[in-house]
Amino acid sequence: MDDIILRVKDICKYYPGVKALDGVNFEVKRGEVHAICGENGAGKSTFIKILTGANEPTSGTIEFNGKEYAKLTPKQSMELGISVIYQEFSLIPYLSVAENIFYGREIKKGIIRDIAAMEKQAKELCKEMGVDIDVHKRVCDLGIAYQQIVEILKAVSKKSEFIIMDEPTAPLTVKETAVFFKIIQKLKQDHVTIIFISHRLEEVFEICDRVSVFCDGKYIVSKDVQDITKKQLITYMVGRELSDDYPEPKRKIGETLLKVEHLKNKRVHDVSFELKKGEILGFGGLVGAGRTELVRAIYGADPIESGTITFNGKKYSPKSPADGLEAGIGLIPEDRKAQGCVLSLTIRENIVYSILKKISKVSVVQKKQEKEIVDQYIKELNVKTPSPEQLVKNLSGGNQQKVVLAKALATNCEILIFDEPTRGIDVGAKQEIYNLMCKLVEAGKSIIMISSEMPELIGMSDRIVVMSNGENAGELSKGEYDQTHLLEMASSKL
Ligand SMILES: Nc1ncnc2c1ncn2[C@@H]1O[C@H](COP(=O)(O)OP(=O)(O)OP(=O)(O)O)[C@@H](O)[C@H]1O
Ligand SMILES: [Mg+2]
Numbered sequence: 001m002d003d004i005i006l007r008v009k010d011i012c013k014y015y016p017g018v019k020a021l022d023g024v025n026f027e028v029k030r031g032e033v034h035a036i037c038g039e040n041g042a043g044k045s046t047f048i049k050i051l052t053g054a055n056e057p058t059s060g061t062i063e064f065n066g067k068e069y070a071k072l073t074p075k076q077s078m079e080l081g082i083s084v085i086y087q088e089f090s091l092i093p094y095l096s097v098a099e100n101i102f103y104g105r106e107i108k109k110g111i112i113r114d115i116a117a118m119e120k121q122a123k124e125l126c127k128e129m130g131v132d133i134d135v136h137k138r139v140c141d142l143g144i145a146y147q148q149i150v151e152i153l154k155a156v157s158k159k160s161e162f163i164i165m166d167e168p169t170a171p172l173t174v175k176e177t178a179v180f181f182k183i184i185q186k187l188k189q190d191h192v193t194i195i196f197i198s199h200r201l202e203e204v205f206e207i208c209d210r211v212s213v214f215c216d217g218k219y220i221v222s223k224d225v226q227d228i229t230k231k232q233l234i235t236y237m238v239g240r241e242l243s244d245d246y247p248e249p250k251r252k253i254g255e256t257l258l259k260v261e262h263l264k265n266k267r268v269h270d271v272s273f274e275l276k277k278g279e280i281l282g283f284g285g286l287v288g289a290g291r292t293e294l295v296r297a298i299y300g301a302d303p304i305e306s307g308t309i310t311f312n313g314k315k316y317s318p319k320s321p322a323d324g325l326e327a328g329i330g331l332i333p334e335d336r337k338a339q340g341c342v343l344s345l346t347i348r349e350n351i352v353y354s355i356l357k358k359i360s361k362v363s364v365v366q367k368k369q370e371k372e373i374v375d376q377y378i379k380e381l382n383v384k385t386p387s388p389e390q391l392v393k394n395l396s397g398g399n400q401q402k403v404v405l406a407k408a409l410a411t412n413c414e415i416l417i418f419d420e421p422t423r424g425i426d427v428g429a430k431q432e433i434y435n436l437m438c439k440l441v442e443a444g445k446s447i448i449m450i451s452s453e454m455p456e457l458i459g460m461s462d463r464i465v466v467m468s469n470g471e472n473a474g475e476l477s478k479g480e481y482d483q484t485h486l487l488e489m490a491s492s493k494l
Helices: 044-052 072-080 096-101 113-127 144-157 176-191 201-209 229-236 289-301 319-326 335-339 347-351 368-380 397-409 427-442 452-460 483-488
Strands: 004-015 018-029 031-038 058-064 067-069 082-085 163-168 193-197 210-215 219-225 256-264 272-278 280-285 307-312 331-333 415-421 446-450 462-469 471-477
Touching: 004 031, 004 044, 004 229, 018 044, 018 210, 018 483, 031 201, 031 229, 031 397, 044 163, 044 193, 072 082, 072 096, 072 113, 082 144, 082 272, 082 289, 096 113, 096 144, 096 201, 096 335, 096 471, 113 144, 113 210, 144 163, 163 483, 176 483, 193 201, 201 229, 210 307, 210 397, 256 289, 272 280, 280 289, 280 452, 289 319, 289 331, 289 415, 289 446, 319 331, 331 397, 335 397, 347 368, 347 397, 368 397, 397 446, 427 452, 452 483, 462 483
Parallel strands: 018 219, 031 193, 031 210, 082 163, 163 193, 280 446, 280 462, 331 415, 415 446
Antiparallel strands: 004 018, 004 058, 058 067, 210 219, 256 272, 256 307, 462 471
């Protein structure tokens, strides 16, 4: 049989004002793990949607297993054995893990769904894949990392011949990524072909055989990973060299601004820490360590059971995010789809969402001021869009994340909490976000940053608090950072 499983010819996909794909020619060999890399908005997800039948190409052809198609319908794509793990989750929150895995292909006894049989098979699948997950649990009660693992199990359970993974590891930390890579190795042994999209370039080198680069909707190049360095790959992606260095803010760290003492809520047990003016305080830990719940409590989004917070020398006890914002604490949440932005609104509407009062006079929005703010952030964060009036749902994943950032930055808060700020952000844009964080602390703001990306956590933080199982497992100062030690601390309270 032909060594090439997928060959696309001159694929174009045009939207009003956007050439999402512009004459892509591209091949995937049978049984390989093939990475697609490119900046935010390069066209990666659009390309995937054409293979799954979610999108119709404007022109071009798709050849799969030697047969040529002008387009694929979702049904055809499924019948061809193509399955996909989307960048945005597609699980049903109120169904259990087992029900989600078999959703649309339920095992039945007569006309009734045989839940016990599905649970049994789901359990076996977990065991086979080396995943420790309770298959009875509702998906909405799982953390985002485990939800991602369920997505993966779902694709694996279909016994697909061709699995496409669009940023599957974005919500995973080092530990879960390792579990996931084991799954990929297994699939590889079974000769499954995989397309793998990730902004974490180290992963491309760890797990992939070949890599292709897209840029502005165009196919640039394909290389065997052993024939290319990370530096070269970045240069293909962004058209210039990038340094690996993290920027050093020029500022003096000031007095304590925020003091958290013995804070407790449903996930956080007795956590104390301080944040100083002008400081970038990092929070490390494994997924589920309680970091997100801690910052949500400080922002006012989750109830606090006991403990005190002092902000600017005064007692602060937020009851809602409005209290947090009013006091000068802004949060950039990890789950952009659920909490970060309203997908059905425009970029402009999202950016000014939290500051409407500030830019209105007698309830009328000052259009000129609004435009200035919106234009400033689109430019500063380099949001790829034909206009501020574009709906956020039409932006690429990384560009949606930039809108979430812009929305929080526009509030001009004294403390900004970044929960996984660079998830899904391309290498070039990451640098821009780091530079922006520098500018913020240079202007006297303080930053709390939760990050599961070890290099970023170590590179950007002035101090790191490590959380483990809802507790503060210790603090490290610059100079003491060490990846192994950090991971040990992160597991110390398990
Ligand atoms: N439905 C749509 N309407 C208009 N433009 C769209 C639509 N879908 C995608 N686009 C645009 O097509 C371009 C490519 O988007 P795509 O989602 O494929 O990028 P990507 O490479 O996956 O980026 P990321 O790394 O940020 O996920 C972007 O400029 C995006 O705004
Ligand atoms: Mg994408």
